[in-house]
Amino acid sequence: MAITYKWDIPQMNAHIQSEGEDNVIYTVHYRYTGSEESGGETYSSTNIGTQSYTYAAGDPFIPYEDTEAFENVVIGWLENSLDVSAMQASIAANIESQITPVNEDLYFTWQNPVPPVPPAPPVEEEEEVNDEE
Secondary structure, three states, rough: OOOOEEEEEEEEEEEEEEOEEEEEEEEEEEHHHHHHHHOOEEEEEEEEEEEOOOOOOOOOOOOOOOOHHHHHHHHHHHHHHHHHHHHHHHHHHHHHHHHOOOOOOOOOOOOOOOOOOOOOOOEEEEOOOOOOO
């Protein structure tokens, strides 16, 4: 199955006013997540970061709106300024290593001993009752 990628924009930092415009975004906080189903399990990996932007007077300006359409504009900014192919390759490699691990964690058990397994409770035997008396 193919990896599905999704952007999440949890926050943006904006100047209240700058260069004659209101709410001028200068930092976008993002999460770019890929997920894939394999063998009945869902595996995922996320790239988290921030991207800075600078607005100069006279540049095209899109006013901030709390809408999905504006979110798509911001996603467009990210896709034009980040190496999305490299992000996807990193996410895909991480998911593949989850599906088909090539490494494992090993421990010195005497440094972190495994807690002892408590003994099983005794099994109570039922007494035989003789009704023939």
